[in-house]
Amino acid sequence: MSDPQNPVAEPAEPAYKDRCFRSPAGIAGGVLLLALGAWLGIDAVIRGEGRTPWLALAGLLLAVPLVVAFTVRPAVYANDERLRVRNPFRTVTLPWASIATLRSGYSNEVLTTTGAKFQLWAIPVSLRGRKKAARRQSQAAASGDPTGGRPFLDPHAPPPRSTGDQSMDELRGLAEQHAADESAKGEPAVRWAYEIIAPSAAGAVLLAVLLAVT
Known part of the structure; x- marks a missing residue:
């Protein structure tokens, strides 16, 4: 038990907690690409002949960091x-x-x-999402129904916006x-991000060397 006369200080909570914004579609696409690349690359390493396994390894070393960089990493x-x-x-x-x-x-x-x-x-900017939100607003204006035919929505709520635009509005509010x-x-x-650049560059060099001597 702690001494009530000399209480033990508990770890303090972080003063400012981060809000995280990411693209679920980008992450899902990246995971699928990584799974497909791993399947094809491992198959080439195991079953390939001659320089094929080395080419597959060099290709994976080049491609995997790039796929991670453009899909999973952004936040x-x-x-x-x-x-x-x-x-x-x-x-x-x-x-x-x-x-x-x-x-x-x-x-x-x-x-x-x-x-x-x-x-x-x-x-990312979703032009499709913006068009969809604009279409809902125009339909609501034409019908005179602020809910756009969706009675479960608050008629006093702001007009619907795309997910990306909502995130940007939130960031602008924090900035102000x-x-x-x-x-x-x-x-x-x-x-x-040298942890991305270094292996990708090494893979590119190794792949170029292997192709040059083939």
Whole structure:
């Protein structure tokens, strides 16, 4: 038992918990590609003859990191202090005060006060989702029913938007809320993902060597 006169301090909870934004479709596609590549690559290694197993291994060393980089790795983390963007080949940490704007066009991007621009790979733009949301709004306006024929919806709720646009709205709200906070000040920091770049580059070199001597 702990002494009531000298209580043991419990571990403190993190002051700011990250909110994570990712693309479920991208992750699912990446897992399927990795499973297919592993099946074909392992089959070539086991049953292949001559240089085929080595070519298969070099191809896997090149392809697997790239598939992971563009599908499973991308994520956006946000808390009360900063935005952390994990893109395929680098991770960018941006205190809210260093962000000028978050904009959406054919891609979702964050612009810093120094003019640098970073794409948010984890929050893709869905033109189909935007068209679907716009169609619902036009149908609701034409029918005079703010729920668009869906009585279970709150008629006072804001118009439906695509998932990507909703995520960007949330990030803009966090940026506006915390941009003036003392804890949200600082300079952007960029870290390259050498754990992705190095094995992929090694695989490319090995594959080029094997093809050259074949």
